[in-house]
Amino acid sequence: MLKSMTGFGRCEIDTGERKLIVELKSVNHRYLEISVKLPKKLNFFESGIRNVLKQYISRGKVDVFITYEDYTEGKACVKYNEDIAREYYNGLEKMSRDFGIENDIRASILSRFPDVFTLEEQTMDEQELWELLEKTVRAAAEKFVETRIAEGEHLLEDIHAKLDSMLTIVEFIQEREPQIVAEYRKKLSDKVKELLGETSIDEGVLATEITIFADKICVDEETVRLRAHINNMKSTLNEAVNVGRKLDFIAQEMNREANTILSKANDLSVSNQAIDLKTEIEKIREQIQNIE
Numbered sequence: 346m347l348k349s350m351t352g353f354g355r356c357e358i359d360t361g362e363r364k365l366i367v368e369l370k371s372v373n374h375r376y377l378e379i380s381v382k383l384p385k386k387l388n389f390f391e392s393g394i395r396n397v398l399k400q401y402i403s404r405g406k407v408d409v410f411i412t413y414e415d416y417t418e419g420k421a422c423v424k425y426n427e428d429i430a431r432e433y434y435n436g437l438e439k440m441s442r443d444f445g446i447e448n449d450i451r452a453s454i455l456s457r458f459p460d461v462f463t464l465e466e467q468t469m470d471e472q473e474l475w476e477l478l479e480k481t482v483r484a485a486a487e488k489f490v491e492t493r494i495a496e497g498e499h500l501l502e503d504i505h506a507k508l509d510s511m512l513t514i515v516e517f518i519q520e521r522e523p524q525i526v527a528e529y530r531k532k533l534s535d536k537v538k539e540l541l542g543e544t545s546i547d548e549g550v551l552a553t554e555i556t557i558f559a560d561k562i563c564v565d566e567e568t569v570r571l572r573a574h575i576n577n578m579k580s581t582l583n584e585a586v587n588v589g590r591k592l593d594f595i596a597q598e599m600n601r602e603a604n605t606i607l608s609k610a611n612d613l614s615v616s617n618q619a620i621d622l623k624t625e626i627e628k629i630r631e632q633i634q635n636i637e
Contacts, residue, residue: 347582348637349496350374350405350589354489358481364414365478367485369398371493373634374406383411390475394482401486403587404637411478423462430461493637501582504632507625508575511599514622515568515575518606521615522564564606571602571622578629589636596630 354369379398381391398407433455441448456462578595581588603626607619 346494347497347501347588348490348493349500349635350493350637351496351635352405352489352493354485354487354492356481356484356488358477358484360477362415362417363474363477364416365481366410366412367481368410369407369485369489370410371402371405371407371489374404377402377404378406379409380407381409381411383409384413386415387411387413387474387478389471390478393475393479397479397482398486401490402637404589425462426460430455430458433458433461497636500632500635504582504629505579507629507632508579511575511622511625512572514618514625515572517618518564518615519568521612521618564609567602567605567609571599571606574599574602587637589633592633592636593630596626596633600626600630 350371350373352369352371355367357364357366359365377399379395379402381394383391383394394409394411398409434450437448437450440446574595578592578599581591581595600623603619603622607616607623610616610619
């Protein structure tokens with residue numbers, strides 16, 4: 346399935362305790378370049394984020410924007426230190442026995458002793474956070490790929506239309522070439538008759554001259570190769586993934602054949618068609634730059 350290198354994907358997940366937003370944007374690039382912008386608290390996960398994205402993306406300059414809100418920040422939990430409380434209680438019991446006084450200790454009094462209760466900030470569970478982050482990144486990447494596929498379908502239609510237009514031009518050139526030779530033969534024959542008058546024409550010499558001319562303007566090889574390149578590109582467009590570089594190479598070969606046809610053209614209509622051919626190839630090459 347053909348994919349464009351232009352894409353966008355976004356996912357937001359709010360668990361009530363944490364909220365994550367991941368946005369992906371991409372433009373054309375020869376290779377895969379991922380730029381990740383995320384809060385310092387999540388820097389530890391950058392390598393994991395890149396590894397996840399590489400499973401979905403092979404080419405393009407991708408900007409990743411991640412925002413994170415932790416609603417538990419600033420909250421603290423009360424920790425009861427039983428061992429410390431027991432030490433205090435045992436000490437008070439011993440004091441009561443040693444001095445023969447009443448031990449009137451109550452829980453409310455014991456709780457006031459140092460370190461019986463302490464406040465601790467809630468620590469972040471890295472594994473839990475990574476699972477949430479990975480889930481958000483994958484969801485954003487899936488939407489990102491969907492937009493690339495949708496754009497790729499438009500590219501596919503446009504390139505196929507241009508390839509069909511090129512085939513029409515190639516057919517015109519192939520049909521026109523014999524006509525050019527016939528017109529040249531008639532023109533040459535008429536010119537010789539005009540110059541020689543009643544003198545008979547040496548058909549052998551005339552045939553040699555026409556053969557030389559036909560050889561100079563012959564583009565059979567070029568049109569055959571060009572047609573093969575067009576069919577090859579159509580087949581490549583139906584391949585699954587990572588066809589951008591291959592398509593670009595085929596387009597270069599197509600342009601080479603079109604240049605040769607234009608250089609050999611000895612007819613205005615063929616010259617115009619060859620120029621149209623080059624124009625279509627250039628448009629295809631521009632579109633190919635958008636393909637992953």
